[in-house]
Amino acid sequence: MKSNVTAFISKHQLLTTGATVLVGVSGGPDSMALLHFLRSIQKEWELRLIAISIDHKLRDMESKSDLDYVRDSCDKWDIPFVGMSLDVPAYKQDKRMGTQIAAREMRYRFFAAQMEKYGADYLALGHHGDDQVETMVMGLVRSANSSDFSGIPVKRDFATGSIIRPLLGVTKEEINAYLEAYEIIPRVDPTNNETVYTRNFFRKKAIPLLKEKNSNIHTTVQHLSETLGEDEQFLRREAKKAFKEIVELDVGGRQASFEIDVFQAQHSALQRRIFHLILNYLYDRLPKDLSYVHEEQFFALLQSDKGNVPIDFPAHLKLEKVYGKLMFYFLTQEKLHHPSYHKILEVPGRIDFPDGSTVSALYNNTYEEDHQYSYFCNIEEIALPLHIRTRSAGDRMRWSGLEGSKKVKDIFIDAKIPKKDRAAWPILTDNNGEILWLIGLKKGQPEQKKSNTSYIQIIYEKGDM
Template identity: 50%
Template sequence: MKEIVKAFIRRHQMIESGSTVLVAVSGGPDSMALLHLLKTMQEEYDLTLKAISVDHQLRGQDSMDDYAYVKHICDEWGINFIGTSVDVSSYKSKYGTGTQVAARHLRYRFFKEQMLLTHADHLALGHHGDDQAETMLMNLTRASSSRALSGIPAVRPFAGGTIIRPLLTVSKEDIEAYCRAAHIEPRRDASNEETDYTRNDFRKRVIPVLKEKNPLLHIGVQHLSEALQADEAHLYTEAENAAEEMVSFSEMGDKAVFKIDRFKLYPIALQRRVYHLILKYLYNEVPDHLSYRHESIFFALLNSSKSNRTLDFPNQLMISKSYGEMSFYFRRHEEVREYEQQLDIPGDTVWADGSRFTAVVTDTPAEATPCRFVSPTAQLTLPLHIRTRRPGDKMSWRGLSGRKKIKDIFIDMKIPLHKRDAWPVIVDGGGRILWLTGLKKDEEGQNRDAEGPYIQIDYFEGDS
């Protein structure tokens, strides 16, 4: 087994000469075999080895005995030992997570701390080929992307170094045989025999059936995993490049927009990955209940002939299709209802969406533009206010017979639905709409032949 593992380490360039390696050790066969194997390679690779162990306090005295066993073996083998205890139960109560999620979070948090404190290059974990098969089969029952199906990576970045898994190329039986040959008497976790957890169910009921058909299952699965990961890495890079070219992300990290026609120019394989990149960018952590159904709904909307449609995704994420654009945004940021503030004259006023209005009083105003409003002060009822639209809002302008609803102006100007509720409207002290910012102006108050001074308002668009 040692030569197989060494070849795997070389192929994946896991360890460099002179490296500091933290080895996660629970006391079970996998981690004990890994620690022993790396100890036999210590002189050849000039390694600094440190064993790191975590007592999750989930199995009472057995858990404490596992921890003590690892410490004792490290003393016997002359390996530096780093250990801690974590309170999984309190973490579960505080954050409402399951036992396995809580234990993993606390364990990896400690690993990260020690990687940084010891300036370690690598964290070695004892996952083996059967673990890989279990993971890929489990993901097959609940995942919908090739990225999720590609399994456990042999090497991945972590805490300024890498996580390495040298045993992915060997089976559980290989590891048990190694322990017997090396006279290692590992600890046994009785909970691994239970089938309450999904992984244990696969381990006890599914993997044995498959290994009867193919005793070398772990080798074929690892080869498949590496092929899928290589393919996915290439496609992911292409998707990142595509997203950079066609997706506009807000500076606040809460919105993304792309032109539908441009998006559809890319192959469907990249479309799917760009969709997932957008979700990964917007969510701090992608919700577990976001599934292939959401992806199917998204692409159904994308490819339909209907416009002005909105999807509700988990955690208040909205996806809106409007006038050739697809917009991703969070409801809590976009829905600004009945908001109003006074416009500072002179001065700068920042609107709810991050846009800015700069107002000055001058005798020599600049020419009016779509983003600049100019009017004689005498023709305005002060103070001026900025507010959101309200039901029944109407305004008039030169050449228009009567008044027109703000809602209809938005439709005529093809303003996406998700932008309308936060669109800034400038009104005077009497409530008259002077300026639907960037779109229409009330012309009655813009007589440039009248005497000054003038109020000049410049609009600078925000992220929305």
């Protein structure tokens, strides 16, 4: 095993002379073999080794005994030891997540803290070639996304340095032979033999069958993992470049949009990755029920000829096609219930809205040039008080040059206003219900610009939220 691991380290440039290496050690066969191997090359590479061991509090006294076993081994081998008990059951309950995910989060958070503390260059972990085969086969069975099919990385950036996995080039059988040769008796987790866990099922049932057809499958799969990983890194870099160029993000980070024709001009491999980059940006944590089905819905929506077509994603994320644009946004509780409002606008006075926007009214003896967010009413031609409200069924408005009136709904459609924004759109009316201003969008029957009269000026200011 030693020659194979040394060659693997050299091929992938996993170590540098004089490096500080933290070694994750559970007391099991793989991590104990890794720790012993690194100790065997410590002088040659001038390595500073520190063993890191964690009790996840998942197996009562057994996991505590594992910690003690690693400590004793490190004392015997003259390797500095750092041990920690992490309350995974409590964390799991608090965060409402599965045991394995909770344990991994806590474990890697602790690893990162120790990397920072010791200024470590590497964190070495004991994953081996059979683990890689299991991971790849599980990915094939469980995932429809090629991005999830690149396996366990040999090396990746982490904290102050990198995570390295020097044993990915050898099999479990080679590791067991190494332990036997050096008379190392590791701790064995009894749950490793229970096939109720998905990985154990593949380990006990599927992998042996594959090895019957190809005894060197770990090497084949490792090569596949590396080539797929290199391809994926390139595609992700290109996707990130395209993401920055074509995706518009709102200030609060809760919305994203892009021009559909610009998006579709990208290669399909980049389109898929841009889609996932958007989801990773919007979701704090990807929902469990988010699957390849949603990806299919996304691409079906892009191909649809219909405008204003919305689809629902988990956790109240909505995708809406709006006249050549695709929008991603979350429905807040307020938007989910589409609350209406009706407020009196005093003159002078101001109305504040939850999104931070305001509508102000003031008297003005001088008529000024109109702009998009300012409106002038001739006092002699309107019925006070003024009102600010949301739309009602059948709303219509009139303006100069229009024969009769037009539905507010059709005005929204003509202006390509997304459906999500219409329900709460502020509308200015007089006391007779006449719509004077679809604020920021359309101005109603214009005032007569008489001299020697007074006006009311309405000013709308957008919020920053």
